[in-house]
Structures are given as C-alpha cells and as structure tokens.
Amino acid sequence: MATNIEQLKTDAEELLKSGNFPDAVIKYSQLLQADPKNCVKVLCERAKCYIELGDWSKALEDGRMALDNEKKNPEDGSMEQTSKSKIIEASILCGKACSQLGLFIESLGYFKEGLKVDPKNQVITEELKKLQNVILKEQQEHSETQDCTYSAVSLCSQSVYPGDDQLLNMEKEILSIKYKILDDDYYKMDKNTHIMKDPQLEAQLVQAAYECLSSDQLNDSLTLISKAVSMDPGNVFYRTFRAQVYFNLKLWHKVIQDYWIIPKALRKPDVWKQGGKALMELWLPVLAEFWLRKATQLTGGKDEEAAILFQKVRVKRLYDPLTEDQPIKIDFTQFGRAVFAKKDIAKGETVMTDIPMVMAQSLGSRHIPACFNCAVSLITPQVYFKEKLLMMERDQLNLIEEYWPNVAVEECPHCGKEKYCSKICRNEAWDTYHRIVCPSVNPAAKQIYDLCENKGYGHTADGVWTEIWGGHYSPMILVKLWSIIASQVRDMMEKDKAAVPTIEHWARAKAPFRRFIAYGTIPAIKRLPHMLPVFQSVFANCGGGLTYNITEEEFNGRYYQAACNLQCFSPSITPYHRFMDNIKEDMRAVGMIKYLSDRPPEAQFAAMCPLHACSNHSCFNNSEVCDLDINGRPGIQMIARRDIKKGEEILITYIDTSMPKLLRKAWLYKSFNFWCSCQRCQFEGEQPNECTNCHIKAPEGKNFSACGKCKRAWYCGVTCQKDAWKKGHKIICLTDHSQVNSPEGYTPK
Numbered sequence: 001m002a003t004n005i006e007q008l009k010t011d012a013e014e015l016l017k018s019g020n021f022p023d024a025v026i027k028y029s030q031l032l033q034a035d036p037k038n039c040v041k042v043l044c045e046r047a048k049c050y051i052e053l054g055d056w057s058k059a060l061e062d063g064r065m066a067l068d069n070e071k072k073n074p075e076d077g078s079m080e081q082t083s084k085s086k087i088i089e090a091s092i093l094c095g096k097a098c099s100q101l102g103l104f105i106e107s108l109g110y111f112k113e114g115l116k117v118d119p120k121n122q123v124i125t126e127e128l129k130k131l132q133n134v135i136l137k138e139q140q141e142h143s144e145t146q147d148c149t150y151s152a153v154s155l156c157s158q159s160v161y162p163g164d165d166q167l168l169n170m171e172k173e174i175l176s177i178k179y180k181i182l183d184d185d186y187y188k189m190d191k192n193t194h195i196m197k198d199p200q201l202e203a204q205l206v207q208a209a210y211e212c213l214s215s216d217q218l219n220d221s222l223t224l225i226s227k228a229v230s231m232d233p234g235n236v237f238y239r240t241f242r243a244q245v246y247f248n249l250k251l252w253h254k255v256i257q258d259y260w261i262i263p264k265a266l267r268k269p270d271v272w273k274q275g276g277k278a279l280m281e282l283w284l285p286v287l288a289e290f291w292l293r294k295a296t297q298l299t300g301g302k303d304e305e306a307a308i309l310f311q312k313v314r315v316k317r318l319y320d321p322l323t324e325d326q327p328i329k330i331d332f333t334q335f336g337r338a339v340f341a342k343k344d345i346a347k348g349e350t351v352m353t354d355i356p357m358v359m360a361q362s363l364g365s366r367h368i369p370a371c372f373n374c375a376v377s378l379i380t381p382q383v384y385f386k387e388k389l390l391m392m393e394r395d396q397l398n399l400i401e402e403y404w405p406n407v408a409v410e411e412c413p414h415c416g417k418e419k420y421c422s423k424i425c426r427n428e429a430w431d432t433y434h435r436i437v438c439p440s441v442n443p444a445a446k447q448i449y450d451l452c453e454n455k456g457y458g459h460t461a462d463g464v465w466t467e468i469w470g471g472h473y474s475p476m477i478l479v480k481l482w483s484i485i486a487s488q489v490r491d492m493m494e495k496d497k498a499a500v501p502t503i504e505h506w507a508r509a510k511a512p513f514r515r516f517i518a519y520g521t522i523p524a525i526k527r528l529p530h531m532l533p534v535f536q537s538v539f540a541n542c543g544g545g546l547t548y549n550i551t552e553e554e555f556n557g558r559y560y561q562a563a564c565n566l567q568c569f570s571p572s573i574t575p576y577h578r579f580m581d582n583i584k585e586d587m588r589a590v591g592m593i594k595y596l597s598d599r600p601p602e603a604q605f606a607a608m609c610p611l612h613a614c615s616n617h618s619c620f621n622n623s624e625v626c627d628l629d630i631n632g633r634p635g636i637q638m639i640a641r642r643d644i645k646k647g648e649e650i651l652i653t654y655i656d657t658s659m660p661k662l663l664r665k666a667w668l669y670k671s672f673n674f675w676c677s678c679q680r681c682q683f684e685g686e687q688p689n690e691c692t693n694c695h696i697k698a699p700e701g702k703n704f705s706a707c708g709k710c711k712r713a714w715y716c717g718v719t720c721q722k723d724a725w726k727k728g729h730k731i732i733c734l735t736d737h738s739q740v741n742s743p744e745g746y747t748p749k
C-alpha cells in the first residue's frame, strides 16, 4: 500500500511538472482516496492543476478544503512552520481562484488570511497588487462602457403597500367632504350633460383662453375656458385645459375636480401625472401615488419624472414620521433615497440618531459577550482583566466587586444559545424572532448557531467540512430578518384565526424591510453556494404550520439588502466605562491604574438602520457615523464634520477615503455598485499622465507635476493648476478626509 502511495505521488508530481494537468488531476484524486490523511498537500497540488486548467471553481473548492483541514487539524499536529506554510499556500490558491471568478472581496479575505500567518509574505503582497490591478482594469473597462451602473427609480418598486386600500378610501372621503369631489356616477353624469351646443363659439372661447394662458393672463383664461366648460361639461379637452389653468393658479383641488370628471379610460398619461402633482400638493399621498403609478404604467416606465415623483411621495409619507424630531428629512433623488438637512447644522452637532431594525454580532467578535437582542456589552471583570485578576491585591478586588456593574446574563432557557442583558430583552427576542429559530422548537436552526460558533464553517449537504458562509456579515442578520417577518406573520394568523397565511399577512410583515435598497452583480447563490439549502431547512418549519419559502430570489434580494445597507457599530458604553466612572472618586483607584491600560474589548455589530440606510456616499463627506447609547441601548448617530446648510445633502463615506481616487472608485463600484462622482472625485486626478483640469495627455512616457500639497492631482501647467484651485481643488485639498475601514477592514495601498 505504502509503495502504491509513493508511486502515485511520484507519478502525479511528474505529470504536474511536465504540464500534463488533466492526468495529474486524475493521479492526485487517486492519491486522495489512497491516503486521505495527507490530504492538505494533495488538495493544494490538485488546486494548482485546476488553476492551470482554468477551472477556478474546482481550484477554489480544493483550496478551501485544504485550508479548512489544515486549520482544523494541522497535519503535523500543531501550528508549526509547515502548517503555516500550508495555510499560506492554500490561502493564495483560494485568493487566486476567487479573483478569477470575480469574487474580489472574497479573494481579499483569503489573502488576508495568509497575511495573518505571515504579514510580510512576498507572494501574497504580489498577489494583492495583482488583485488591485484586476479591479482597476475592470473598473476602467466598465467606466468606458457605462456612465451609470443602475437606475434608482427602476430599483424602487411602485407596488401597493399593505393597508393602502383603506388609506385610499380615507383620502377619497377627504376629497368628497372637503372638496366635494365625489367618486360616484351621478357626479360624473351630471357634468357629462351637454347644455348648449355652439361649436363655433366654443372654438372662439378656447382660442381666446389659449392666448390668455400663453401671455400668463390666468384669470382671463380661466373665465373664458370656464364658459366653454359650462357649454359642454363632459368635454375632455375643455376639462384638461381648465385643469392646466387651475394648476398654474395653484388651485390644486380645482385641478382634481376637473380631472375627476374625465373617465379613467380617457385620461392621458399627462393628466395622471399632473393630477398626481396636484394631489401631492393637497397632501393626499396614497391617491397621488395611484395617479403617478398610472402615469408611469401608461408610458411603460418611460416618463421618468412621473416615476421619480411617485418615489418622492412614497419616501415622504414613509419617512416624515421617522424624522419629525430630527434636523433631517429623506427625499428621493437620481441616486435613490437621500438625506437632506431641514435646517442649518453646525460642525460637531448631531445630524441624526438611528435605531437598528435588525442586527447581529460579527462572527469575529462573538467571543466578546454582548446581548443578542440589543447589543449591550456584557463584559465582566474576568473578560476585561483576564489573568491580571490573579495578580491583584484584596483592595483592588474589593473595588471591582463594589463598582463593576452587575452583569446579569440571561440565557434562552430553552436552547442556551442566546445571551441577553435582561429578562426584558430575553422576552423581546423571543417574541420578535427567537421563537422561530430557537433550536428547542426548530431543530434545523441549530445549524445556524453552529455555523456562527464555527465562524462560518460547517458541513455541506454531502458532508464536506468547509466555509459555508463566507459573507462579510453574520448569517444571523438574514436569519433574524426572516424570523422577524415570520414571527409577524404568525401573530397576524393567530389574530385572524387563519390556518394558513394570506398574501396580505406576508405583505404587511415584509413592508418595513421594503425601505432597504438591494443591488448586487453576482448572485448570492454563486457567492455562497451551500447556504440556500441551510436557510431553506431552517425556515421550512416556523411553527404554527408556517413555512417561509426561501427561494433563490428571496436569498439573493435579502443578501444584497443587507450588503448594501449594513452599518457597523459597537456598544459605546460598556461595564468597563461604568466602572471607570464609578471609581473616579475612590482613592483605591490609584492602585488600579496599572491594570486599566487596555481598551475594553469591543463587540462588533452590524445593523440595518432605516434612516442611516438612506445616506449616500461622498469621498468628501460632511457627516460621520458614530456609536451612540440611545436610552441604554446601543445605536448610531451621525455627526456633522463641518457646517451644513439647510437643504444640503447629508453624505457619509462607505470606504476609507485616504485611498487614491482610482482605488476609491474601484472599491465603491465593487462593493456598492456605483461610480462616485463627488466633488472630491471631480477635483482629484487618476493618473499623473493626464491633466486633472483639462484632461490633456502628457507626451508618451512623461508625467505632469502633482499638486504640491495633496499629490492627488496633476496639471499640465500653472494656468490649469490655478483654474482647478479656484474651481474646487482648494477645498478638497485642504480638508482632512475621513478614515473608516474599507470592506473587510483592508486599506489597499
């Protein structure tokens, strides 16, 4: 047997060396079967063959398996040099394969894994450079072919919100009571009777009305056209004309009165659009949406103004109640929802505060105790001081006993998988999501808790141990989101005594999450090929006879909803901070100082917050996201980085803005699917061989001189430099820019 293994090894190596990769794959596969104990090395070799053959998926699969096996069970029993080099080798193979598959962030993740083992590894550094070049090249190709990656209006649906039918009836009642606009046939019939026929006179009236309208004599125009209307009340043209005059006079209910007479089938798209505008002014939003939706539908979506107005109404009615007490409002722009200042906001002031709708602790910080429901820190003296506790004297231990806040951890009594800061949180978690996925009632959900415990690793359907969840956030985000929806549906079913959920139940439960935009280029199922069956089995039985069918589309949509909108945060006040506050007047604290030098460990959370999720990006951001304690619960706030004027858009940064423009652009495109065209991107250059101001190219092999201050712009001469300085380079050159972590916390140089 041993000789057979040796023979297979020699054959495979020779085939690999001679470039016969298909046969080498066969030999390595035989070797894997014959000698599964030494699989890591063989998997790496086979992955190399697949790379040579351009079969990136198979190379990735082998690389992953090698990595998993080595981490779980180093072949030589410890994290010795050989094990380290195997991890590095497998990381490089995975990184290369991912890069070829277009999975750039994943690729970066693998290279980082290798760098953790050997921070100075030359091969990885080279591979990282190559990765950046691939991204930049792709970015350039895309920017040449596309100006804009997506259309915000087409991403936002116009579908009716649950409960809108009742609201629509209420608004119709307002129309009838307040404006005497009745939704019945009698009202229409009455106006349809032709009183006195005199086509010639009517034509003269219309002609004269038109001349008055053209010269802005609105009242005269109104008198003339009203005469024509009185002679032929059902005439669609007269009504449309008069509505236009009323519109110019800003008599909004009169506009609607005239349009209402026109039978629906005869209303032109412009009538629906203008009626929608008048209804916006009367602030009858559900009716306005109805009219603007009609205008959009009748033009097959071509009337962009109607589609944008629709979204403006929707955003206003959904978000105004949330921003009532804040100095901001949400509006709809070419880039979708956006946040604007309602008043002047001074530098350092709070722009907005926001509470998470769904959140989960990052897999990497799971060892730091925090409440599963509200993210409150649960760090104990044991967690903070660790072995230092053993070195302390009685006095200091007493001080800790007296002043470290009591961290009473409540566990889920059924599964013990979730920890909470209080009974209130425990019950809240149960009611809102945990009763759907507590393994005690839903055994399939145990896989999710295990997956989180194992940092994304688990068994595939065919029993292979590998990284099943390689997303940038915890899968618990999606699990909680679906559980919240399922839990709401169950509540509604119980209330309505329904054995099966209705479409209305689902629509109502999903409605709050319609706030979050979703856009991604690679289907989630391709990124995470093993996850869908896991989610499907977890939500097959949500209790009470309910199944949440996690389709491919649902998975894809929710995956990108989270990816596009998540914000990291940490509890800003921890028991450590409270302890520090408590001891400040106690003399014994002096003896403690030497033990208090470390920052408390931070539990990292990611959250979807409704208002924050409306903030767009700028590399010249005027606001910064910070952690905040809101009534004892961790949340987020935005602080003004400079004075912000009323009406100005509130902009944050999604990436580390210390990167040069080309990389910022590439990362924003890769991670958020848009090309940034902010003020800073306009006044910084991409290449030294192009004048940032007039875009003339330098002679072959030559570069222009860089701005002496920021070195981020290049000019063909002093005239261009001065021109650019005046036009806008000055402000961005003299500003300190935000530094937040880029995706995966890595800042490409």
Ligand SMILES: C[S@@+](CC[C@H](N)C(=O)[O-])C[C@H]1O[C@@H](n2cnc3c(N)ncnc32)[C@H](O)[C@@H]1O
Pocket: 152, 335, 336, 337, 338, 515, 516, 517, 519, 564, 565, 612, 613, 614, 615, 616, 617, 618, 672, 673, 674, 675, 676, 677
């Ligand atoms: C967190 S959301 C921001 C709010 C978003 N506009 C909406 O309607 O929900 C992030 C998405 O907004 C869009 N976005 C943000 N900043 C942008 C910018 N500067 N230019 C173009 N699109 C941007 C991108 O589609 C991005 O994926």
